[in-house]
Amino acid sequence: MPLRVGVIGAGFMGRHHVRIYREMPEVELVGVADVDESAAEVAAEYHVSFFKDYRKVLELQPELVSIAVPTSLHHEIALAALRNGTHVLVEKPISNRLDHAREIVQAGAESCCKVFVGHVERFNPAIRSLKEVLQKGTLGQVHSIANLRVGRYNKRIFDTGIILDLGTHDIDLISYLFGHRAASVFAVGSLQPGRDYEDHATITLKFDQDQTGYIELSWLSPYKVRKMFVTGTRHFGLVDLIEQSIIVYDGQRWADSGLVSRDEPLKLELASVVEAVQHDLPPSVSGEDSIYTLQVALEAMRSYREGKAFHFPEFAGSSYPIGNK
Ligand SMILES: NC(=O)c1ccc[n+]([C@@H]2O[C@H](COP(=O)([O-])OP(=O)(O)OC[C@H]3O[C@@H](n4cnc5c(N)ncnc54)[C@H](O)[C@@H]3O)[C@@H](O)[C@H]2O)c1
Structure with missing residues (x-):
């Protein structure tokens, strides 16, 4: 069964996540979210459903989401995803605040979901x-x-x-x-x-x-x-x-x-993340x-x-x- 994956934030970095997941046979890309309507073009190019509200992607119950929004928003979206029971790959740095970073890791432990951080x-x-x-x-x-x-x-x-x-x-x-x-x-x-x-x-x-x-x-x-x-x-x-x-x-x-x-380093990173979710391995x-x-x-x-x-x-x-x- 392919892994159900979503991407939240389809700007400079997020669009590369979309492209690479789309090329991976072991992944089913279920949705892309971005508050900026122009990012719908990225979703259209890769034939994926587009949502302005990231919560709509979480409602599709992906097993993994990539979070590629500005760093100050990682915390809010990572917590929402983890509380939804979704593994997260948060772009680097994990957050701009130490308390927020700790809360993300803690929420991962509490929800038994993995937290990957994109130190590509x-x-x-x-x-x-x-x-x-x-x-x-x-x-x-x-x-x-x-x-x-x-x-x-x-x-x-x-x-x-x-x-x-x-x-x-x-x-x-x-x-x-x-x-x-x-x-x-x-x-x-x-x-x-x-x-x-x-x-x-x-x-x-x-x-x-x-x-x-x-x-x-x-x-x-x-x-x-x-x-x-x-x-x-x-x-x-x-x-x-x-x-x-x-x-x-x-x-x-x-x-x-x-x-x-x-x-491509990001390709290797996403392959490692998908493998870790599918085979229950610790994040690199x-x-x-x-x-x-x-x-x-x-x-x-x-x-x-x-x-x-x-x-x-x-x-x-x-x-x-x-x-x-
Ligand atoms: N690993 C790397 O080498 C690398 C390289 C560049 C950026 N990054 C990281 O990726 C993250 C994003 O950076 P970027 O350069 O792609 O920025 P960007 O501004 O190009 O993209 C961010 C996207 O998030 C969207 N967004 C903002 N709020 C949102 C929300 N609430 N819901 C959904 N989408 C929302 C924006 O509209 C934008 O399209 C940052 O944390 C940055 O540090 C990592």
């Missing part, structure tokens, strides 16, 4: 390969991972700054690659006149075992870059998340890792991981405002592993 970069084939490279110890001991994520601001992002919108990708990725939670965060940030949230930020994450994460974020760059620089004691790795490539410098020359088999990105990521992002915002570092002694050590896989 975990499914980037370059990240999957990098994780393997790190686990094999090819780079030696890795002391620092530096991520560069810059490009132009898009005004459709009205309810968060760059730390919540983009930085959460990197907080999640770096923690996942080191395999555990950061113990402190320090950030500097700035915003352009007329903007409510930061457009530029540099975040430093300090992990136990002498590991550091650096994240450079900007919406002021005319050029889009998504790169990671991984410094190991033996080799240096350069990852391009757009090209989906890893090249490694061994001290004398650069070589392609030859490991990456390219694919747990609700707890996404609460942690949000907490670090919110503390990074507080850090640039107050000009000081924040520590998470409760996260120290490896008792908080990140990622099930």
